[in-house]
Amino acid sequence: MTGERKLTTQKAIAEAIAQEMDADPTVFVMGEDVGVYGGIFGATEGLLDEFGPDRVKDTPISETGFIGAGIGAAIHGMRPIVELMFVDFFGVCMDQIYNNMAKIHYFSGGNIKVPMVLTTAVGGGYSDAGQHSQTLWGMFAHLPGMKVVVPSNPYDAKGLMIAAIRDDNPVVYMFHKGVLGLGWMTNNPRATGVVPEAPYEVPIGKAAIAREGSDVTIVTVGLSVHKALDAAEKLAEEGVSAEILDLRSLVPLDREAICASVEKTHRLIVVDEDYQSFGMSGEVITTAIEGAFDYLDAPPVRVTTPDTPIPYSHPLEAWALPSTERIMRAAQAMLVAG
Amino acid sequence: MAVPREHLIDMYETMVKIRRFEERIRELYFADKLPAFDIAAGLIPGEMHLAAGQEPVAVGMRPHLKDGDAITATHRPHHLAIAQGVDLNKMAAEIFGRDTGLGRGKGGHMHLFSTEPSFGCSGIIGEGMPVAVGAAMAFKARGTANVALSFFGEGAANQGAFHEAINLAALWSLPVVFVCEDNAYAISVPKTASTAVTDNSDRAAAYGIPGVLVPDNDPVSVYEVMGAAIERARGGGGPSLVEIRTDRLWGHFEGDADAYRTDDFKEDMNERDPLKTFAQRLLADGVLSEADITEIADRMHTEVEAAIEFAMNSPYPAPEATLDHVFSERTVTL
Numbered sequence: 298m299t300g301e302r303k304l305t306t307q308k309a310i311a312e313a314i315a316q317e318m319d320a321d322p323t324v325f326v327m328g329e330d331v332g333v334y335g336g337i338f339g340a341t342e343g344l345l346d347e348f349g350p351d352r353v354k355d356t357p358i359s360e361t362g363f364i365g366a367g368i369g370a371a372i373h374g375m376r377p378i379v380e381l382m383f384v385d386f387f388g389v390c391m392d393q394i395y396n397n398m399a400k401i402h403y404f405s406g407g408n409i410k411v412p413m414v415l416t417t418a419v420g421g422g423y424s425d426a427g428q429h430s431q432t433l434w435g436m437f438a439h440l441p442g443m444k445v446v447v448p449s450n451p452y453d454a455k456g457l458m459i460a461a462i463r464d465d466n467p468v469v470y471m472f473h474k475g476v477l478g479l480g481w482m483t484n485n486p487r488a489t490g491v492v493p494e495a496p497y498e499v500p501i502g503k504a505a506i507a508r509e510g511s512d513v514t515i516v517t518v519g520l521s522v523h524k525a526l527d528a529a530e531k532l533a534e535e536g537v538s539a540e541i542l543d544l545r546s547l548v549p550l551d552r553e554a555i556c557a558s559v560e561k562t563h564r565l566i567v568v569d570e571d572y573q574s575f576g577m578s579g580e581v582i583t584t585a586i587e588g589a590f591d592y593l594d595a596p597p598v599r600v601t602t603p604d605t606p607i608p609y610s611h612p613l614e615a616w617a618l619p620s621t622e623r624i625m626r627a628a629q630a631m632l633v634a635g
Numbered sequence: 636m637a638v639p640r641e642h643l644i645d646m647y648e649t650m651v652k653i654r655r656f657e658e659r660i661r662e663l664y665f666a667d668k669l670p671a672f673d674i675a676a677g678l679i680p681g682e683m684h685l686a687a688g689q690e691p692v693a694v695g696m697r698p699h700l701k702d703g704d705a706i707t708a709t710h711r712p713h714h715l716a717i718a719q720g721v722d723l724n725k726m727a728a729e730i731f732g733r734d735t736g737l738g739r740g741k742g743g744h745m746h747l748f749s750t751e752p753s754f755g756c757s758g759i760i761g762e763g764m765p766v767a768v769g770a771a772m773a774f775k776a777r778g779t780a781n782v783a784l785s786f787f788g789e790g791a792a793n794q795g796a797f798h799e800a801i802n803l804a805a806l807w808s809l810p811v812v813f814v815c816e817d818n819a820y821a822i823s824v825p826k827t828a829s830t831a832v833t834d835n836s837d838r839a840a841a842y843g844i845p846g847v848l849v850p851d852n853d854p855v856s857v858y859e860v861m862g863a864a865i866e867r868a869r870g871g872g873g874p875s876l877v878e879i880r881t882d883r884l885w886g887h888f889e890g891d892a893d894a895y896r897t898d899d900f901k902e903d904m905n906e907r908d909p910l911k912t913f914a915q916r917l918l919a920d921g922v923l924s925e926a927d928i929t930e931i932a933d934r935m936h937t938e939v940e941a942a943i944e945f946a947m948n949s950p951y952p953a954p955e956a957t958l959d960h961v962f963s964e965r966t967v968t969l
Contacts (some may be wrong), residue, residue: 325776345707351776365765366772369783371752373705373773384743389795396759397766405748406739407960409755441961465963 305478305491307339309451310416313458314341314378316496318348321376324462327354327363328380328416337382338477340419360390364415367399371413376462381417384471386434398440398467399442414461419447420473420520420570422618423482427606432519433568435576437469438547444468444501445547449476449522452492453545456499464501466521474572475520487523502549506558510540514558515630516581517568518544521619525568528624537632547577555581555586563594564628568619573601595634598627636824638855639698643922644931646694646854647913652935653693653714656723656782656911657685659726659943660713660730664889678728678947681743686714686883688852691909692816693718695857695879699865703781704944705753705770707763710745711883712756715786721749723942733949740952741960761787761794768800770811771874782810782868789878790821792835801876805842810868812861813876818883835922839876849879852909884908 304312318324325348326341332355335342345353356363367379374505381387387394394415401411421430438445444466448454454472461468478488507522508529515525522535522543529539542558544551559565565585569578585597600619608614660683667677674681686693693714698717708715716726722737729736730744737747743760753770757763767785774781791797792815804811816836819826832838839846847864849856857879864875882904886893893901917923925929959965 323776359799359800359803362765362768362803365762365796365800366803369705369707369766369769369771370773371769372755372766373770374777375773377769392762392796393765397757397762400746401748401755402963403960404738404742404746405750405960406737406741407963408737408750409748410963444962552847571916613868621692629914 307477309455325352416599426609430526430607473519503549504554507541510538564599650690684711688882691854708756725941727942727946731946734952735949761791761796764800789817804874808873811874815878836878
């Protein structure tokens with residue numbers, strides 16, 4: 298049965314792109330190693346063979362050049378998917394992203410659309426050190442004019458990619474390396490799941506309840522969804538019922554879903570692999586305080602990466618990034634406190 | 636290349652229109668900012684970069700443009716927008732921050748965007764160059780015989796975007812013409828203090844494409860060189876780099892004391908004002924009469940005045956319209 302077909306997140310992304318390229322001749326892909334290699338993280342696997350080098354373009358290591366070119370192509374009737382290999386590389390090309398891609402529609406008073414998808418790999422946990430392990434979604438989400446999506450599983454990865462390609466706005470599509478199901482990353486059973494073959498959209502801006510619960514809400518995104526689910530399973534054995542809200546999109550942020558869950562559970566933990574200060578965790582907590590203050594029975598708590606560069610050595614990195622154990626400890630402390 | 640008479644007249648008329656537009660913006664910019672200059676005050680607040688003296692760069696390409704061609708320009712964009720035929724009323728209205736402006740008051744004079752003709756500009760040095768490459772990719776993919784023209788100052792030739800964009804355009808043989816408007820100063824820093832080569836056109840060699848220098852800020856020279864570069868690009872011959880020595884007659888921005896340029900430099904520059912010298916040449920060559928010159932000035936001044944009037948009579952956007960147009964659907968709330 299097609300409905301039971303299982304794919305890894307990486308293959309779900311590649312399938313989504315292939316289906317949209319098949320349906321729409323204006324969709325094309327460019328970036329470093331997206332062609333013969335199929336994307337360092339496999340997001341464009343098989344596309345070169347299927348669509349040829351005019352629509353699957355390997356670029357020089359020239360992010361300002363090819364991201365800017367994506368903008369120009371998008372303005373002129375194309376729907377480019379442009380890959381920034383690691384989000385950490387934004388430093389060499391951020392002007393094109395936040396000053397140009399994200400602002401042209403606004404500056405033009407809505408007359409010029411930039412229907413472009415910027416895909417990028419995020420996240421750590423495999424000792425790739427401080428320039429290849431960041432998530433940085435809080436920074437992208439902070440800057441107006443680009444939607445930001447972060448799928449945590451194969452089903453959402455496909456649906457969000459199709460929605461992103463069809464969206465008339467710039468969408469930053471951040472895939473966490475740990476949820477892709479790559480053979481060369483730590484095995485993650487949650488990185489494989491049922492993915493319908495026919496194209497479908499997962500709406501941008503809608504969170505999903507990844508696990509229902511009643512005692513505490515854990516709001517998170519990306520690989521931390523998996524860690525939170527693992528924590529929730531163990532907490533259940535202790536009689537604690539945790540609800541996991543997978544934001545899926547940071548922009549637009551599903552504030553209603555955050556407040557609705559907090560109104561139900563009265564407790565909030567935010568798990569964010571991004572740096573702690575000035576980021577997603579603060580935004581989610583503020584949302585709950587603004588929208589569901591009277592429902593909160595305890596101060597919200599966050600489990601995040603501290604405000605340090607991501608360290609290399611395994612014990613350092615494992616300590617720094619949110620873990621199942623840290624999430625459990627946070628929930629236990631919160632519930633003991635009442 | 637013999638320049639058809641109608642092209643000479645068209646170029647001259649457009650130069651007059653540009654100059655008049657810049658003069659009127661300048662007058663209205665200062666009218667309510669003095670005696671103590673306040674950049675935030677008045678009908679046109681903010682920075683204002685005017686292009687008086689750089690008209691030849693703009694008008695020389697004009698007769699070679701076709702529907703669908705795209706231009707990316709700089710923080711000093713008015714001459715190029717006018718020469719391409721961007722709606723003058725909407726452009727003026729944008730500069731005055733009105734709801735009828737190109738961007739409904741969201742962009743201002745450094746962020747003028749038009750769809751027909753396709754024009755964009757930016758306040759970041761070199762930012763438009765990769766965008767022109769992408770426009771050319773779209774033209775090639777869609778099989779249109781269009782060309783993207785990317786204008787930038789000589790200061791931008793030291794930006795990474797310059798090298799990345801030209802490399803990509805050359806690598807993929809795209810229909811782009813890169814045009815360096817060399818007015819010799821990046822704000823206060825002369826090219827001699829910023830650039831390791833004398834001619835930025837020489838840098839074309841690094842990417843295996845033609846590099847051509849127009850040394851004299853002459854509309855006819857620009858016409859000839861741009862004609863060849865645009866024709867080459869349109870015909871599938873790939874990109875080229877054109878460098879035009881031009882003059883910024885006024886300061887970097889209005890209100891700039893311009894103390895970094897000597898009186899002698901400024902005197903020489905004003906002596907060779909291209910509007911004056913081109914008029915003299917057209918008179919001498921019998922292309923235009925004194926009566927023609929007067930008639931053109933009247934007609935262009937009337938057109939500019941109508942645009943200014945349109946702008947000043949247009950309403951401001953509602954303040955809460957701030958929240959519109961972040962995305963194509965409204966998602967932003969307070």
